Amino acid sequence: MKKKLVTLTITGALVLGGTSIVSPTINAAGNGPNYGGNETVNTSILRTHDEMVNFLEKQEAKQNDMELEIIGQTVKGRDLHLVKYMKNPENPTILFLTQQHGNEALTTEGSLEFIKHLGTGKTKGVLDNVNVLIVPMLNADGAMGDVDFSLEDYTASGDRNMTRYNALEVDLNRDHIDRIQPETKALHDNVLGAYDIDYMIDLHHQGTQSERDGDLVSGSILYPTTENVDPEVAYKSKQLGAVVFDEIDSKGWGHLGKYNGGSAETISRNGIAVEYGISTLLFEMRGMSDHFYESYVLGQKSNGYLIKQTVNTLDATVSAIADGSIESKDVSFWDTLSFQTTRPSE
Numbered sequence: 001m002k003k004k005l006v007t008l009t010i011t012g013a014l015v016l017g018g019t020s021i022v023s024p025t026i027n028a029a030g031n032g033p034n035y036g037g038n039e040t041v042n043t044s045i046l047r048t049h050d051e052m053v054n055f056l057e058k059q060e061a062k063q064n065d066m067e068l069e070i071i072g073q074t075v076k077g078r079d080l081h082l083v084k085y086m087k088n089p090e091n092p093t094i095l096f097l098t099q100q101h102g103n104e105a106l107t108t109e110g111s112l113e114f115i116k117h118l119g120t121g122k123t124k125g126v127l128d129n130v131n132v133l134i135v136p137m138l139n140a141d142g143a144m145g146d147v148d149f150s151l152e153d154y155t156a157s158g159d160r161n162m163t164r165y166n167a168l169e170v171d172l173n174r175d176h177i178d179r180i181q182p183e184t185k186a187l188h189d190n191v192l193g194a195y196d197i198d199y200m201i202d203l204h205h206q207g208t209q210s211e212r213d214g215d216l217v218s219g220s221i222l223y224p225t226t227e228n229v230d231p232e233v234a235y236k237s238k239q240l241g242a243v244v245f246d247e248i249d250s251k252g253w254g255h256l257g258k259y260n261g262g263s264a265e266t267i268s269r270n271g272i273a274v275e276y277g278i279s280t281l282l283f284e285m286r287g288m289s290d291h292f293y294e295s296y297v298l299g300q301k302s303n304g305y306l307i308k309q310t311v312n313t314l315d316a317t318v319s320a321i322a323d324g325s326i327e328s329k330d331v332s333f334w335d336t337l338s339f340q341t342t343r344p345s346e
């Protein structure tokens with residue numbers, strides 16, 4: 001049975017799909033309604049793949065420094081894109097990857113806002129000192145619900161359901177060694193293996209009930225934890241995390257925990273750090289846009305601060321690499337940052 005939600009009129013500034021985010025609702029740390037059966041969780045307000053491509057093509061036409069490349073196709077034939085700001089190949093380079101899991105959508109929305117932001121001139125000069133690569137919506141088929149298995153039990157209403165898996169029901173973030181799926185193969189062949197990349201942030205969404213020190217978190221972060229990673233790569237990953245933590249945790253709406261992740265190298269955070277010597281950070285933001293498990297889905301009143309969390313993360317890390325401040329970043333906060341735990345259900 002597909003669950004029907006009460007559909008409410010969306011008011012205020014949180015209308016997505018091509019219009020800008022004016023001012024996010026600022027909630028206390030990690031707040032924002034959970035899915036409880038009567039909030040709006042409607043996928044129609046999230047950009048479709050076509051709308052994203054349209055947005056990127058318009059930005060490319062407007063922005064001199066931006067190049068748009070097609071790096072491959074999904075199982076169902078959707079084009080996968082790389083957004084590239086590369087004035088000087090000698091500069092340090094950061095890659096942002098979004099939506100390996102198709103139901104984790106706000107990081108893509110945030111990265112598109114950031115792309116627009118890079119074209120406004122407010123970051124003038126920054127792109128002279130850092131190269132920025134963005135691969136948005138890697139799992140475009142899962143994001144569009146265009147898959148070879150049933151999404152009947154999924155929670156969200158709207159014009160489509162969204163799933164973690166690609167069209168063949170494979171978790172792309174377990175395919176970074178074998179690269180059997182066309183999405184992961186495209187990422188490795190035409191991005192990771194094609195550019196000299198120093199840093200990467202892999203952007204995801206987690207469930208809604210994680211907390212740290214008694215408060216629900218707005219997200220959680222983690223560096224590569226496989227023992228095969230070069231210690232210097234791991235150290236720089238921790239510095240990347242320090243930039244993100246200082247940027248986000250100081251905000252009224254921001255509260256980050258440490259993600260409790262494993263050491264498997266099939267996962268991008270670990271495998272890419274080992275294979276390419278790229279310093280990686282996993283960022284898991286609160287709440288998914290759709291899932292068959294209701295407790296993972298977050299009401300869309302939280303969209304504003306989560307999109308802002310993405311924009312701030314990208315902005316802060318790009319700036320810290322451009323001005324070199326990342327290289328003197330203290331990593332000791334990691335020793336005291338608690339792992340997030342799951343709030344017991346009532």
Ligand SMILES: [Zn+2]
Pocket residue numbers: 100101104203204205
């Ligand atoms: Zn994910």
